[in-house]
Every structure is written in structure tokens, then in C-alpha cells.
Amino acid sequence: MTALNATSPETLAQLLPSLHERFERFQQAGLNLDLTRGKPCPAQLDLSSPMLTLVAENDYRAADGTDCRNYGGLDGLPEAKALFADYMGVERDEVIIGGNASLTVMYDTFMRAMLMGVGTGEPPWSQLPRVRFLCPSPGYDRHFAICANLGIEMLPVDMTSEGPDMDTVERLVAEDEAIKGIWCVPIFSNPTGDVYSDETVERLAQMPTRAADFRIFWDNAYAVHHFAGDPPTQAHILTACKAAGVPERPLLFGSTSKIAFPGGGLALMAGSARNMDWVRGQLFFQTIGPDKLNQLRHVRFFRDLDGIRQHMQKHAAIVRPRFEAVETILRRELAGKGIADWTRPRGGYFVSFNTQDGCAQAVVAMAREAGVKLTPAGATYPLGKDPRDRNIRIAPTFASLEDVEAAVEVLAVCTQIVTIEKQPTT
Amino acid sequence: MTALNATSPETLAQLLPSLHERFERFQQAGLNLDLTRGKPCPAQLDLSSPMLTLVAENDYRAADGTDCRNYGGLDGLPEAKALFADYMGVERDEVIIGGNASLTVMYDTFMRAMLMGVGTGEPPWSQLPRVRFLCPSPGYDRHFAICANLGIEMLPVDMTSEGPDMDTVERLVAEDEAIKGIWCVPIFSNPTGDVYSDETVERLAQMPTRAADFRIFWDNAYAVHHFAGDPPTQAHILTACKAAGVPERPLLFGSTSKIAFPGGGLALMAGSARNMDWVRGQLFFQTIGPDKLNQLRHVRFFRDLDGIRQHMQKHAAIVRPRFEAVETILRRELAGKGIADWTRPRGGYFVSFNTQDGCAQAVVAMAREAGVKLTPAGATYPLGKDPRDRNIRIAPTFASLEDVEAAVEVLAVCTQIVTIEKQPTT
Numbered sequence: 006m007t008a009l010n011a012t013s014p015e016t017l018a019q020l021l022p023s024l025h026e027r028f029e030r031f032q033q034a035g036l037n038l039d040l041t042r043g044k045p046c047p048a049q050l051d052l053s054s055p056m057l058t059l060v061a062e063n064d065y066r067a068a069d070g071t072d073c074r075n076y077g078g079l080d081g082l083p084e085a086k087a088l089f090a091d092y093m094g095v096e097r098d099e100v101i102i103g104g105n106a107s108l109t110v111m112y113d114t115f116m117r118a119m120l121m122g123v124g125t126g127e128p129p130w131s132q133l134p135r136v137r138f139l140c141p142s143p144g145y146d147r148h149f150a151i152c153a154n155l156g157i158e159m160l161p162v163d164m165t166s167e168g169p170d171m172d173t174v175e176r177l178v179a180e181d182e183a184i185k186g187i188w189c190v191p192i193f194s195n196p197t198g199d200v201y202s203d204e205t206v207e208r209l210a211q212m213p214t215r216a217a218d219f220r221i222f223w224d225n226a227y228a229v230h231h232f233a234g235d236p237p238t239q240a241h242i243l244t245a246c247k248a249a250g251v252p253e254r255p256l257l258f259g260s261t262s263k264i265a266f267p268g269g270g271l272a273l274m275a276g277s278a279r280n281m282d283w284v285r286g287q288l289f290f291q292t293i294g295p296d297k298l299n300q301l302r303h304v305r306f307f308r309d310l311d312g313i314r315q316h317m318q319k320h321a322a323i324v325r326p327r328f329e330a331v332e333t334i335l336r337r338e339l340a341g342k343g344i345a346d347w348t349r350p351r352g353g354y355f356v357s358f359n360t361q362d363g364c365a366q367a368v369v370a371m372a373r374e375a376g377v378k379l380t381p382a383g384a385t386y387p388l389g390k391d392p393r394d395r396n397i398r399i400a401p402t403f404a405s406l407e408d409v410e411a412a413v414e415v416l417a418v419c420t421q422i423v424t425i426e427k428q429p430t431t
Numbered sequence: 432m433t434a435l436n437a438t439s440p441e442t443l444a445q446l447l448p449s450l451h452e453r454f455e456r457f458q459q460a461g462l463n464l465d466l467t468r469g470k471p472c473p474a475q476l477d478l479s480s481p482m483l484t485l486v487a488e489n490d491y492r493a494a495d496g497t498d499c500r501n502y503g504g505l506d507g508l509p510e511a512k513a514l515f516a517d518y519m520g521v522e523r524d525e526v527i528i529g530g531n532a533s534l535t536v537m538y539d540t541f542m543r544a545m546l547m548g549v550g551t552g553e554p555p556w557s558q559l560p561r562v563r564f565l566c567p568s569p570g571y572d573r574h575f576a577i578c579a580n581l582g583i584e585m586l587p588v589d590m591t592s593e594g595p596d597m598d599t600v601e602r603l604v605a606e607d608e609a610i611k612g613i614w615c616v617p618i619f620s621n622p623t624g625d626v627y628s629d630e631t632v633e634r635l636a637q638m639p640t641r642a643a644d645f646r647i648f649w650d651n652a653y654a655v656h657h658f659a660g661d662p663p664t665q666a667h668i669l670t671a672c673k674a675a676g677v678p679e680r681p682l683l684f685g686s687t688s689k690i691a692f693p694g695g696g697l698a699l700m701a702g703s704a705r706n707m708d709w710v711r712g713q714l715f716f717q718t719i720g721p722d723k724l725n726q727l728r729h730v731r732f733f734r735d736l737d738g739i740r741q742h743m744q745k746h747a748a749i750v751r752p753r754f755e756a757v758e759t760i761l762r763r764e765l766a767g768k769g770i771a772d773w774t775r776p777r778g779g780y781f782v783s784f785n786t787q788d789g790c791a792q793a794v795v796a797m798a799r800e801a802g803v804k805l806t807p808a809g810a811t812y813p814l815g816k817d818p819r820d821r822n823i824r825i826a827p828t829f830a831s832l833e834d835v836e837a838a839v840e841v842l843a844v845c846t847q848i849v850t851i852e853k854q855p856t857t
């Protein structure tokens with residue numbers, strides 16, 4: 006978070022008339038802006054579009070001669086497994102290529118956990134009196150929605166710039182056998198953009214857990230999605246867990262949704278060979294096999310991990326100015342006023358913006374009156390309830406640069422108005 | 432089934448030496464033939480291959496302008512829903528376009544039924560002391576595997592040429608509230624090739640069931656897959672169930688796996704708007720949305736239901752000779768001997784072959800010694816156990832015509848040897 010100096014309430018109050026004037030001008034402008042979802046913009050999609058015709062009428066065979074148009078294979082084409090094992094940093098028998106959405110792979114993992122367990126002999130979670138899950142917050146609403154839908158009790162844990170507050174995590178998992186796992190977005194976390202430190206990774210691997218089948222859901226959605234500075238490095242969770250004697254603890258997820266096409270990409274799952282063997286055994290009941298044609302398109306387009314890295318530099322060049330615009334405008338409007346702070350991520354898809362306590366819902370509602378759609382306040386917390394009502398997720402990738410600038414200006418003006426008007430009049 | 436006249440045991444026994452000679456020649460020929468799975472042959476796949484490049488670098492928008500490369504939409508592109516609502520014979524709000532495999536959609540429906548129920552207020556099935564399912568047999572092994580994996584008890588019901596034995600079905604569902612559903616492949620049933628009669632459809636719709644949440648899993652996998660004679664007509668199960676006052680009873684499934692590409696096609700689910708609304712509500716937790724690019728490829732290639740029908744005539748021209756070869760050789764080798772009967776389907780992917788009781792496993796094993804792989808005997812029954820050990824599923828589409836002829840000849844010779852040698856010597 007950016008540290009800001011406070012301005013006196015009296016000084017701020019003097020700003021109100023001009024802020025209201027600006028807000029009225031926004032309303033008159035008839036804006037229709039949307040910063041709600043982490044979607045690539047069309048220019049990003051154009052980067053991958055040559056992929057669409059790389060598999061063609063007379064050109065549909067994998068390297069080993071497999072006709073990718075027909076049935077066959079349960080966990081991925083050999084060359085796709087090779088490429089995405091590299092991507093996930095695991096061995097080839099430790100990765101499974103799934104359908105078009107990692108959310109589906111995570112959801113399916115929960116459904117199996119509820120009905121069949123997680124493959125290491127413990128009872129299915131639906132047979133237990135209760136199941137609880139640690140939810141570093143702010144976090145990803147779709148993660149929390151899976152738990153809510155299954156009646157899994159969510160325990161929020163504060164996010165820090167190094168990952169979840171590990172003192173709290175360690176204490177809770179050591180004492181409560183109902184806690185079966187934790188949601189993690191370890192690199193450019195949704196929405197803070199923070200990168201878990203090596204120490205956090207090691208502590209997650211080494212901490213004693215009361216639940217023998219405790220699982221880390223490691224959603225590495227933004228592993229190669231840096232757009233500023235050097236690419237992040239991070240201790241590997243599977244390596245750390247193997248070293249700690251708990252190789253089955255982490256379940257890794259990834260996707261090419263924000264590398265290639267959202268909804269038209271590949272979902273990835275990785276973990277110990279034992280975990281993956283068990284998942285493969287269960288997948289037999291769910292599918293005849295994946296869409297190999299789309300896997301072949303991906304492999305032909307990216308070739309290898311270097312190909313993915315080079316491709317992501319092109320993404321970075323497109324999204325970086327949008328994030329810079331967010332920072333520039335927030336700083337111009339709010340710096341030094343002590344009424345908000347926000348993150349300055351070096352990758353990922355989001356900026357996490359904090360108002361003063363109790364202001365976020367009002368800010369989002371006011372921005373909407375001026376034609377700017379923001380993710381509902383609270384969405385980044387379990388059950389949509391931000392206990393301090395302060396967090397707003399900003400997703401600047403999809404909108405045009407001009408729209409990002411306009412929308413963030415509206416956000417900043419609304420934040421000031423709401424905050425100042427909430428102050429006790431002295 | 433083809434009726435055959437019996438030949439006397441003595442006459443059959445005289446055939447043994449020449450049959451053994453032929454079997455030895457098969458062995459010496461080093462055959463390596465496979466009639467195990469219902470896979471289209473490469474020539475069938477070629478029919479759809481122009482589809483592969485119908486969505487391209489600068490041509491990826493749906494009719495309404497939607498950028499199919501990006502997120503958006505939960506249950507299918509509007510034009511895909513229009514086409515496949517026609518295909519399924521339902522309204523547009525009664526169809527959902529899923530991923531690449533209808534097996535997945537069926538499996539997911541079971542997983543939800545176990546954990547959340549089927550959307551009409553009854554308890555989740557996993558909370559009941561037991562769940563039973565009617566399994567018309569012989570049937571599809573992957574259907575039965577889903578039940579087995581979930582601990583659902585399977586009750587085999589005899590298949591007739593008009594569908595499941597409805598007297599038995601009606602009696603069982605009227606008395607046992609644990610029976611939550613029935614598996615049906617209503618057109619060109621797997622493996623018999625039989626088409627359910629209108630009377631069967633009506634009785635399934637009208638029968639009283641003890642379970643309020645009884646569901647018909649209507650896997651219409653071969654709806655347009657006729658290759659001989661006129662296309663079949665059939666009363667519509669959803670229409671019939673609406674008329675009977677149980678609109679939520681049927682859940683319809685389909686796919687383009689054997690229209691376009693197996694594994695690279697589209698999965699379809701259909702049912703009452705109430706059922707589909709509930710599924711859409713649950714899908715929200717499982718996915719951001721389907722692969723719209725592949726939907727767009729399909730719509731552009733087939734255009735409309737007539738386009739699909741014309742396309743299927745081309746499939747028919749390719750598979751018909753293979754089925755004719757099966758019939759010709761079985762008739763030449765076995766007619767009039769009273770030791771086997773088999774179906775003569777007008778569509779679908781299989782021929783169902785019955786030996787005398789207690790012979791099927793031995794026949795499959797013997798054919799394998801001669802280099803012919805057949806689906807394991809029993810696979811067409813729940814838990815892989817054919818109580819009469821007589822049913823063998825023949826899948827003639829993938830192999831070349833010559834290979835089909837050779838493999839069926841081996842099957843016929845092995846059937847004769849096993850049957851004759853099993854006879855009590857008099």
C-alpha cells in the first residue's frame with residue numbers, strides 16, 4: 006500500500022464544492038465505463054489470434070502422429086504436457102491439461118473432495134460435521150463462491166504484502182481439524198497484486214496442520230503476467246512441500262485464459278504424481294478426453310516456455326500504460342489526503358484500492374451514478390462482506406486508456422466526496 | 432435380433448476341424464484389429480475438417496458482434512443456442528451449450544444431484560440412505576461407470592426392440608422411492624441400435640414414480656445418426672413429460688462428438704426452462720463460460736439443422752458399408768446355426784451380438800488370441816457383469832472395411848468353436 010499523509014478535515018472540507026461540480030460534470034457527460042472484470046482488451050487478444058488457424062484441414066496431427074480430431078488421451082497431448090509442465094515448474098507426470106477454464110478444474114476438485122475425498126484415504130468432506138477453509142482477503146470472489154455454494158465455512162485471513170498473515174494461518178491450521186485448506190493466488194494476487202515471499206511459501210509447506218488432508222489450492226493464474234520491473238521469482242510450492250514431507254498438500258492450478266483467449270484457453274492442474282494419478286483415475290468417469298485440437302493450437306503457437314515469456318512481454322506493453330494511468334490519477338487526486346491507499350502491482354490484472362473504513366459501498370454506488378461500473382464493494386471478501394467496507398477492486402485492462410483515466414478520476418472524486426461528507430462536522 | 436434356426440449339435444460338431452484350421456490361419460496372419468470403441472474413422476473426420484479454419488485471425492465475431500475470443504456468456508452463443516435448440520427439439524431457453532463432452536455434462540449433473548439435488552427442492556442424493564438407478568441393459572458402460580463411482584446401486588432392466596421393458600420399469604419406479612432415475616439412449620441405443628417406440632416414450636413420461644425427483648437421463652447421442660432407410664421419428668420426451676405434468680422429469684443430453692470431432696465437439700444439455708435455469712445458476716460456480724470460438728466454428732460450418740442433416744448423410748455413406756459387412760459376414764458364417772443372434776441397426780455406432788449363454792467371455796478371449804480386440808464381455812452391463820455372459824458389442828466404424836470384415840470373421844469362427852466345444856458330448 007502507498008503511504009499517504011493526512012490532510013486536515015477542515016482543508017478537505019473546503020474541497021467539497023469543486024468536487025461536487027466535477028461530479029455533476031461526470032454525470033452530464035453520460036459516461037458508460039466498466040472496470041469490473043479482469044478481461045484482456047482486444048489488442049491483447051489480437052496477439053494470440055494467429056493461433057486460430059494453426060490447426061487446419063490437412064494439418065491436425067500431434068508430433069507423435071495422433072489425429073487430434075478423434076478420441077484418445079485423458080490428460081493431454083504429450084507435447085502440451087511437456088510445455089505446460091515447464092510452465093507449472095513440474096514433471097510431466099505431475100501435470101494434467103483440462104478444459105477451457107481453471108475455475109472448472111478447481112470447482113471439480115472441490116466437488117470430488119466433497120464426495121470422494123482428495124485421494125489419500127481420508128473421508129469425503131461432505132461426510133464431516135463441518136469443513137472450513139482459510140480465505141486470504143481481499144481475494145478472488147469466484148474462489149469464495151465455490152466454498153459458499155458447498156456450505157464450506159470461510160475464515161478470512163488478512164493479506165499482507167508477503168502473502169497471507171502466516172502467524173494467523175499457522176495458529177488456525179494447527180488447532181482446527183475442520184480447516185481443510187487455503188485459497189492462494191501466489192503471484193500478483195487477486196486483487197492486491199502482491200507476490201507471496203519465499204518465507205510464506207516455506208511456512209505454508211512446513212506448518213503442521215491438524216487435518217491430515219489439508220490442501221493448498223494454489224491458483225497461479227498470473228504466473229507470467231508481470232508488466233513492470235523484473236519477473237518475480239518465488240520458491241516452488243510443490244518442491245517446498247516435498248521437502249517438508251507433505252508432497253500431496255499443494256494442488257496447483259493455472260490457465261492460458263490471460264495468455265491466449267479467456268474461455269478459449271487451456272486449464273492446467275499440477276501436483277504430486279500421486280495426486281495427479283488419483284485425479285486421472287477420477288477423470289476417467291467424467292470425460293473421454295480433452296479437446297486436443299485446442300491443445301495443438303497452443304503448442305504450435307507458443308512452442309516452448311520462452312515463447313510464452315516473449316508473448317507475455319507483448320501483453321505487458323499493452324497493459325502497463327493502463328496501470329500507470331491508474332497510479333498517476335490516484336496519486337494526482339488523492340496523494341497526501343489520507344483518505345485512501347492503493348497497491349502498485351508489477352503484474353496481474355488488478356489494483357486493490359482501500360477507502361477509509363465504511364466508505365467503499367457508498368463510493369461504488371456514487372461512481373455508478375456517474376456511469377462508472379466498479380466491482381461491488383465487498384466482493385473481494387468471503388460472502389461479499391468486507392468487515393471494514395473499504396476495499397474496491399480496480400480492473401483496468403479491458404477498458405481503453407482514455408476510459409481507464411476517466412473512470413479512475415470518477416472513483417477518486419467519489420471517494421473524496423464520500424469520505425469528506427462522512428466526517429463528523431466539528 | 433435376427434431369428435435363426437437351430438442346427439443339430441451333431442452337424443455343428445462336424446464343423447470343428449475346419450473351424451480350428453481357420454482359427455490357426457488367423458493366428459498365423461498376425462492380425463491386429465480393434466472393434467472396441469465407437470470412434471469415427473478418419474474419412475468421417477475429414478468431412479468436418481474445413482470447420483477448423485472457419486474462425487480466423489480477423490474473423491472471430493458472433494452474429495451480434497460478440498468477440499468470441501473473450502469472456503462472456505454462460506450457456507452458449509445465441510446462434511449456437513438457436514441451432515442446437517433446433518437440434519434438441521426444444522426452445523432456446525431450454526438448451527445449454529457446454530464443453531467438449533456430453534459425458535462430462537452428465538457426470539456433472541450426477542455430482543450436483545449428489546451434493547445439491549436436482550433443483551426442485553428435494554434433498555441431495557448423497558444425504559439419502561441409498562440411491563438406485565434403472566439401467567436398461569445391455570447399455571453404455573460409461574453411464575454405468577458414473578453410477579458405480581458414486582455408489583449408486585444399479586438395477587438392470589432388459590432392453591427390448593422398443594426400449595427398456597416398460598412393465599418392469601413401471602413396477603419398480605412405482606414402489607421404490609430410492610430409484611431416482613433411469614439411463615436412456617433413446618435413438619440407436621448403445622449397443623443394440625434399437626429406437627425407443629412412441630409408446631415407450633409416453634409410458635416413461637406418464638408413469639407414476641415414488642421419487643418426486645425421478646429423472647430420465649436421456650442421452651440422445653445418436654439422434655441424427657441413421658445410415659439406412661428413413662430417419663427415425665420419435666415422440667419428444669420433453670413434450671411428453673410436459674403433457675404428463677412432469678416437465679422436470681427428463682434431462683436431455685447430446686453432443687457433436689460423432690457429428691464433428693470426438694473430443695473437439697460441443698456438449699448439449701436440454702430440459703425444461705426451470706431445470707435449465709437451475710443448472711445455469713449452478714454453472715456460475717463452475718465456469719466463467721464456454722469456449723465460444725468452437726461454438727462459432729460449429730455454427731458457421733453447419734448453419735442450420737438441415738446443414739447437420741445433410742452432413743450426416745455423408746457420414747452415413749461412409750459407415751453404412753461397414754455395418755453391411757458385419758451383417759453379411761455374420762449371416763454367412765452363423766445364419767441358421769442357432770448359436771448366436773445380433774441386431775441389424777439402421778443407425779448409431781454399434782451392433783449388439785449375443786452368443787449362447789455362458790460363451791461371451793470365452794469368445795472375446797479367443798478372438799484376442801487371434802489378434803482381434805473386442806469390448807470386454809460384460810462391459811454392456813452394470814458393474815461389467817452380464818448375468819448370462821452372452822453379449823458382445825461390435826463397433827465397426829473406426830476400422831477399415833477390410834479390417835471389419837476380417838475381425839467379424841474371426842468373431843464368428845471363435846463363436847462357433849466356443850459354442851460347439853461347450854456342448855455336452857452325447
